[in-house]
Amino acid sequence: MEENLKVTCLHDKHVALGAKMSPFAGFDMPIQYTSITEEHNAVRNKVGMFDVSHMGEVFISGTDSTKFVNHIFTNDVNSIQQGQILYGMMLYPDGGTVDDLLVYKEFQPDHYLLVVNAANIDKDYQWILDNAKGYDVEIVNDSQNWGQLAIQGPDAEAVVEKVTGLAVSELTFYTFNDFVVDGKRIIISRTGYTGEDGFEIYANPDLIRKYWDEFIDAGVTPCGLGCRDTLRFEAGLPLYGDELSKDISPVVAGYSMFCKLDKEEFIGKDAIAKQKTEGAPMKLVGIELKDRAVPRAGYPVLLADGTEVGHVTTGYHSITLDKSLCYALVKRECGALGNVLYVQIRKKVFEGTVVKKRFYQSNYKK
Amino acid sequence: MSKTIEGLHYSEDHEWVKVEGGTALIGITDFAQSSLGDITYADLPEAGDEVEAGEEFGALESVKASSELLSPVSGKVTEVNADLENAPEKINEDPYGTWIIKVELSDPSQVESLMDAAAYEEFTNK
Numbered sequence: 001m002e003e004n005l006k007v008t009c010l011h012d013k014h015v016a017l018g019a020k021m022s023p024f025a026g027f028d029m030p031i032q033y034t035s036i037t038e039e040h041n042a043v044r045n046k047v048g049m050f051d052v053s054h055m056g057e058v059f060i061s062g063t064d065s066t067k068f069v070n071h072i073f074t075n076d077v078n079s080i081q082q083g084q085i086l087y088g089m090m091l092y093p094d095g096g097t098v099d100d101l102l103v104y105k106e107f108q109p110d111h112y113l114l115v116v117n118a119a120n121i122d123k124d125y126q127w128i129l130d131n132a133k134g135y136d137v138e139i140v141n142d143s144q145n146w147g148q149l150a151i152q153g154p155d156a157e158a159v160v161e162k163v164t165g166l167a168v169s170e171l172t173f174y175t176f177n178d179f180v181v182d183g184k185r186i187i188i189s190r191t192g193y194t195g196e197d198g199f200e201i202y203a204n205p206d207l208i209r210k211y212w213d214e215f216i217d218a219g220v221t222p223c224g225l226g227c228r229d230t231l232r233f234e235a236g237l238p239l240y241g242d243e244l245s246k247d248i249s250p251v252v253a254g255y256s257m258f259c260k261l262d263k264e265e266f267i268g269k270d271a272i273a274k275q276k277t278e279g280a281p282m283k284l285v286g287i288e289l290k291d292r293a294v295p296r297a298g299y300p301v302l303l304a305d306g307t308e309v310g311h312v313t314t315g316y317h318s319i320t321l322d323k324s325l326c327y328a329l330v331k332r333e334c335g336a337l338g339n340v341l342y343v344q345i346r347k348k349v350f351e352g353t354v355v356k357k358r359f360y361q362s363n364y365k366k
Numbered sequence: 367m368s369k370t371i372e373g374l375h376y377s378e379d380h381e382w383v384k385v386e387g388g389t390a391l392i393g394i395t396d397f398a399q400s401s402l403g404d405i406t407y408a409d410l411p412e413a414g415d416e417v418e419a420g421e422e423f424g425a426l427e428s429v430k431a432s433s434e435l436l437s438p439v440s441g442k443v444t445e446v447n448a449d450l451e452n453a454p455e456k457i458n459e460d461p462y463g464t465w466i467i468k469v470e471l472s473d474p475s476q477v478e479s480l481m482d483a484a485a486y487e488e489f490t491n492k
Contacts, residue, residue, distance in 0.1 A: 036429040037404045226403075226430050292407045294427040316429065317406040324407075346409065346425060 008053035009147045009205035010212055017222060024225055025119035027054040032224040040230050040319045042221035043194050047153035049220045050228055052200070053208060056121035057146045058114040058128060062137035065110045072131055073103055073114075074250065074259040074266055082107050085174045085189055088258045090127060091268025095249040095275055099124050100240055102191065104176055113187070117240045131267065147208030151215065152198030152223075152231075154363065160188070160199050163214045168199060173364040181207055193228060195235025195362040233314055234321065236286075236358030242297065242313045243284055243327055251275040252329070253284045254357065282310065283335035286357040287326050287343065291350045292317060295326035295343045302342040302349060309334045312343060318359060324350075325359050368397040368490065371462045375477050376486035377438035382462065385477055390439050391465040394426070397490045399461045402428040408450040408457070410467065415443045417469060419476055424466070426457070439476045441469040 005028040014021065019030035030051065032039060042048040060069060069077050075088030082105050090098040099120040104113035116124045125141040132139060151160050160168050166179050168188050176189035184204050192198035201211065216222065229239065238244045243253050250256050251272055259272045289295060295315035300308050315326030326343065334341060339354040370376070375383040380398035384391040399405065407427035417423045417437040424435040445468040449456060456464045471477070481489060 031430070032403065035404050040429075230429060293409060294407055294432060296432055317427065319429065348409075 006054070008051055009208055010051045010053060013209070013212055014051065014222075019222075019224060022225075025054055025117070027118060029054065030222075030224040032226045033222045036224070036226040036230060037319050039221060039223040040227040043153045043196055043223060043227065043231055044320055045154070047151060047155035047159055047198075047220050048223035048227070049212070049215050050150040050152065050223050050225075051148075051212070052150050053147040053205075054118035055148055056114075056116040056118060056124065056141065056143040057202065058116060058125060059111070059140045059142055060114065060128070060137055061108075061111045062135070063110065064135040065112055065137050068132060068135040068137045069103060069112050069114075070263060071135070071266055072128060073101075074268070074272070075103070076260040076263050077103060077105055077112070079260075080105050082109075083175055083177065085176060085191060087174075089244065089250050089255075090124065091249070091259075091266070091272070092246065093268055093271065095251065095268050095271030096246040097240070097244040097249060097253075098127050098246075100238065100244050100255075104187070104189065107178060120240065145204065146202050147205045148203075149201045149208060149211060149215070150192055150194075150198060151201065151220065152192045152194040153196050156196070156198040157365075159215065159218050159220055160201070163211060163218055164188070164201070171199075173197075173366055190365065193237055194231040195237070195360050196231075197363055197365045229314070230316055230319055233316055233325075233327070234318055234360035235362050236356070236360075238284075239314065248282075248284070248329065249275060249280065252280045252282050279332055281332060282329050283332040284313065284327055284329055284357070285335040286355045286359060287312075287328050287341055287352040288355045288359075289324040289326075289343060289350050289352040292324055293345045293348070293350050294324055295328075295345060295350075295352075300344045301328045301330050302344060303334065304340065304342065309341070315343075320360055323359075325355075326352075327357060368395065368400055369462070370395070370483040370487050372483050374462070374483065375438070375480035376483065376489075377436070377480055378489065379436040379438070380490075381436065381438045383438050383477060383480060384465070385471075385474075388471055388474065389444065390441070390469045390471050390477070392438065392467050392469060393465045394435070394457060394461055395486070396461045398433075399458050402426060402431070402433055404429050405454045405457050408454040408466065410446050410450065411443050413443050413445055417441060417443060417467075426454070435466065437469070438480055439469055439471055439473070441472040444468045444470050
C-alpha cells in the first residue's frame with residue numbers, strides 16, 4: 001500500500017472480502033470484489049452496495065446560508081423545498097469547474113449539506129471558506145465523522161427497508177429524510193451514481209459498519225469503484241477530472257442546465273452566460289464505435305482525413321449495451337449528433353458516430 | 367494464487383509459450399488474465415505478420431484497461447485463434463488452454479531464455 005493513503009471505516013471489510021484494492025482520490029479503495037461485469041450486472045438487475053465513505057460532507061448554516069450557497073453553487077437552492085436535493089457545480093470565475101456536488105436543503109431552516117468528491121474535499125473546503133467573506137455563515141467540513149453507503153439497483157428499496165427498518169419507500173428521486181438510529185442522526189436520500197433507482201445512507205462509522213454486514217447478509221452484492229465507473233458512464237453522468245475540470249466548464253461538458261442564469265448571481269455566471277451565447281470552442285460528445293475495439297481516455301479523435309479534433313475522456317465496451325462507447329472532448333463544429341468521427345486505437349483507426357451521452361436509459365423513481 | 371503449468375515457457379511480460387516442433391503457441395498466463403479481469407476484446411495480428419521478441423503484436427482489452435501483448439519470440443504468425451474474435455473471455459476461463467497466436471520460430475533458441483514454471487512462480491511472487 002502506498003504511503004499516506006487514507007482508508008474508509010470499511011477498509012478492513014474490503015480486505016477481508018478479498019477485494020482488489022487500489023488508490024483512488026487519496027484513499028485505498030476496493031476496485032472489485034469478484035468481477036466488474038458481475039458487480040455491474042448486479043446493480044442493473046438486482047441490487048449492489050458501494051462504500052462511498054470517501055466522499056466529503058460539508059455543512060453550511062447561518063443567517064446568510066441560502067444567499068451564500070447560491071453564490072458558490074450554480075443551481076438555485078431557492079427552487080427547492082426542505083428535504084430536496086440539487087445537483088450542480090461550483091465554478092471558478094472563468095467558468096472552469098471547482099467540483100460537481102449535491103446540495104441537500106436540510107429540515108432545519110438555513111442549513112445545507114454539500115456532498116463533494118473525495119479528491120476535492122480539501123480544495124473545495126478551502127474554496128468555500130475563501131468565498132465566505134462578508135457572509136454570516138458557519139462552515140464545517142465534517143467528512144471524517146460520516147461514512148456513506150450507496151445501495152443501488154431495482155431491489156434497493158425493499159432491501160433498504162428490510163435492513164434499516166426505516167420508511168424510505170415514500171422518498172422520491174432527489175429527496176431525503178433524517179432518521180435517528182441508536183441516538184444518532186442518519187440521512188437517507190434517493191440518489192446515486194449508477195443510472196438505477198437507489199439510496200445513499202449517511203451515518204456514523206459504527207452504524208455504517210453494522211449496515212454493511214447486514215446488507216451483505218441480506219444478499220446485496222458488494223460493488224467496487226470499477227463498476228461504479230462503468231455504471232455512471234452508461235448513464236451519462238460525468239466524473240470530475242475526466243468530464244468536468246478546471247479546464248472543462250459545464251457548458252463544454254453539456255451540463256449547463258444545472259447553471260441557473262436567471263439567478264441574481266453565482267461565481268462564474270458571466271463566463272457561463274458568455275459561453276452559452278458565443279459557444280465554447282470544445283464540446284463533450286458521446287461516440288458509438290462500429291467495432292468492438294475499446295476507446296480509452298486520451299486516445300485521439302479524428303476526422304476522415306486524419307485531422308485530430310479532440311480526445312477521448314472515458315471509454316468502455318459497455319457491459320449493459322454490448323457496444324464500444326466513449327465520451328470525447330472535440331471541436332464544437334465536429335460534435336453534432338450523427339456526425340461521423342474516428343477514434344485512433346493503438347495503430348488502427350475506427351469509425352464511430354456522435355450519439356447522445358446518455359447511452360443507457362435510467363430507471364429512477366420519479 | 368495463480369496457476370502455472372509444467373512444460374511451458376514463461377516471459378516477464380506474462381505470456382506463455384508452448385513449443386510444438388518449430389512452432390510456438392503463445393498465450394497469457396493465469397496471473398495475467400487475473401490481473402486484467404474480464405477480457406472483452408482481443409486486438410490481434412493477421413496470419414503472415416512478422417513478430418519480434420519483445421515487440422507488441424496486439425492487445426487485450428478488459429473492462430477497465432487495455433494491455434499490450436508483447437511477443438516472447440520472433441517469427442512469422444501462422445495462425446490466429448479465430449475463437450477470440452467473438453469469445454475473448456475464453457482467455458479468462460482457460461488461460462493455458464487458449465492460445466492466442468501460433469508463430470513459426472525464426473530462432474528456436476529464444477525459448478531457452480524464457481522462464482520455466484518454477485522460475486515464473488518466483489517471479490510473480492516477488
